[in-house]
Amino acid sequence: MPRRRHQPADATAGVFVADDTRPKGEHIKDVLTSLVRESKDGSLLPSERVLSERFGVARMTVRGVINELESQGLVRRVGGRGTFVQHPTxxxxxxxxxxxxxxxxxxxxxxxxxxxxxxxxxxxxxxxxxxxxxxxxxxxxxxxxxxxxxxxxxxxxxxxxxxxxxxxxxxxxxxxxxxxxxxxxxxxxxxxxxxxxxxxxxxxxxxxxxxxxxxxxxxxxxxxxxxxxxxxxxxxxxxxxxxxxxxxxxxxxxxx
Structure with missing residues (x-):
């Protein structure tokens, strides 16, 4: 089946499974931080919809984590195009x-x-x-x-x-x-x-x-x-x- 737009191609599905031992936001942030650091600069991240489905959480939860990554300079949002990996300045x-x-x-x-x-x-x-x-x-x-x-x-x-x-x-x-x-x-x-x-x-x-x-x-x-x-x-x-x-x-x- 063709990969849906913004759906990760190289990350295993298991990495997106929720961790019941920690708060959801904390787990999602750790996973996405690792994904960003392992990805090539400028790579397109999965969409909020795809990530919320993979983690089994509300899109607002995913959006909050991405906001944190953006404030840390790890990703950048481009209107109408998505969220991209941004390596440190x-x-x-x-x-x-x-x-x-x-x-x-x-x-x-x-x-x-x-x-x-x-x-x-x-x-x-x-x-x-x-x-x-x-x-x-x-x-x-x-x-x-x-x-x-x-x-x-x-x-x-x-x-x-x-x-x-x-x-x-x-x-x-x-x-x-x-x-x-x-x-x-x-x-x-x-x-x-x-x-x-x-x-x-x-x-x-x-x-x-x-x-x-x-x-x-x-x-x-x-x-x-x-x-x-x-x-x-x-x-x-x-x-x-x-x-x-x-x-x-x-x-x-x-x-x-």
Whole structure:
């Protein structure tokens, strides 16, 4: 018999049997927490109706448990689509790393979607950040960055086409920009200045990140500098607010 919509395919029926030794809500929460942790990020959970039938409880009981899981950041609801597994948020730290390096350090596989690369005249704001003249040629690279196949950020960056003339010819969709710049152009990155603000994702941006429209996101502007003090790139990225937190190191000024 075909599996009904939202009905679990890989969980044994026995795991949903009620446990008479504990409160129903507590048992259901333990089972669903285990199911979430064993499932792939972004997986669709069974519907409230299916879960209530499996556990033999009212839908309100199941809904209360899912509300708890949502408050803990373990699942997310998408109107009209269902409830999805959401693995814990990632910390965007003050350590200067590329997206690829950051995801690899977390044991995740970085990749890209919707890759677009072109050479264009530099707008005034981009030229100012790169230290070049408005209208000078710049390489612009835009892509959706993913981790284990899940969209995480909309990345857009700009580099001087005169300094890196054949960059787009050697740059691949899933490649690390910093690794290419280091390997091909012998760039030695030193530091970066970052500005973080809060933004609302437009319907188009939200669609690319697979989240509801107008969800909050971290808008990050980055200007990376090499060991000679020259600006290498200037970019603006949008990081999913439901998947990231920002970590900063702060200290009090010296008494002197």
């Amino acid at each position: 990632l910390t965007h730290s003050e350590i200067f790393r590329s997206f690829t390096e950051d995801m690899r350090n977390r044991g995740m596989t970085p990749s890209s979607q919707r890759y677009r690369a072109r050479t264009r005249p530099a707008p005034r704001d981009v030229a100012t950040q790169l230290g070049i003249e408005p209208g000078d040629p710049v390489h612009s690279i835009e892509r959706v960055r993913t981790a284990d196949g899940v969209p995480m950020a909309l990345e857009s960056t700009n580099l001087s086409a005169r300094r890196f003339p054949n960059l787009l010819a050697v740059m691949a969709k899933d490649a690390s920009l910093y690794e290419v710049l280091t390997r091909v152009f012998k760039v030695r990155f030193e530091s970066a200045e970052q500005t973080v603000s809060i933004a609302r994702l437009s319907p188009v941006q939200a669609g690319r990140l697979d989240v509801p429209a107008y969800e909050p996101a971290f808008a990050v502007e980055r200007r990376a500098v090499d060991n000679m003090g020259n600006v290498v790139e200037f970019g603006r990225s949008l990081y999913r607010g439901d998947r990231y937190s920002i970590q900063m190191h702060v200290s009090r000024p010296s008494s002197s």
